[in-house]
Amino acid sequence: MYQDSPLSSYIHDLSAPTKRGHERCIALIESATALFLKQGYDAVSLDDIVNHAGGSKTTIYKYFGNKEGLFVAICDYHRELFFKGVCVAFNPTCEELRNYLINTLINFYQHILDPDHTAFMRIVIEQSQRNPELAAYLYNKGTQLVQNTIANALIRAAEQGNIVCCEPLYSAMYYLGILRNWEWQVVMGLNPQLCEQEILKYIEYAVDLFLAAHQKV
Template structure:
């Protein structure tokens, strides 16, 4: 993780392992404080006192509090990709299984209370700051949609399905989870158990694939 995280919003990229560890400590401490107290109630002094180090490190690597929050979103996006994309590079797994498993992993990820709380925090900060909203959208949903779109494009080129607009199809694909995702974010109890969710996702993926066959 330390080697792959690029600190895209930083002013100065850490050059050493210790520097990376210091940055990750700041990100994790800030995340914990933001989730427990709320973004506005947490100061940079609070973060430094919790993580150790100095405010100079925050200014050096992230610029300011908003820059730190963007970096947290980048950091958690990488963790999110690791959580849901376990099967993407396993060529022995068929396309349907890959699509079903990705959505099941997505569902499992957003069900975790800390992840659901962070999604709420993202929505709040996106409404507060259009620049943050744009950064999150371009480096979050758009990136994962593009990953799926690339897979659908390859499947189209190999004749596994007919997909003339992979990006549109990727957006449609993630819409399968929209109702469940929204209920989790706003705190409405889910009526389905895990087995019912599996049946629903399997059914929806089958209909998705049916719609990508040549008539």
């Protein structure tokens, strides 16, 4: 059911079916997101979304199938934005691995502190608990893609002889755990008590330890 969400292929082809149709889809996604964040997933109906965005429920049924399909498309849409601004592919010709790893974590941390991101994560967790199939889809298209992006960066660095990395996916999982403590504090409604300078110091310290573990003995 979730192999290809309605927006996954659609958002990459702005001419299909029409520019106006694409704009209507984006408007519905943005309106539904705003309502879900404000009122919660269960409290929002398709009528509420249509009244907020304009148009009719026919458009939702046509492009997303139902409310659940619209939610999946929202997750896909936010994943597209995430990869544009937070987690990008590593290009060894433009950036050193250390700077890439540090900058990625800084981007992650700023993303974590975004109140809308936190609210959205809570909705995703809630809906995933209700629907194992949805949970598997969101993990494969979200968390696993991020892990693979970092793993590929480590593979490229190892190929150039800059590090030794026998298990790049394991290393990527370890790397992404560097900020897990702060992420869960924010998701649970706690306020991390560190200033930006302390966070940067911690990130640099953790990345240096990470890279030290990937050097030849």
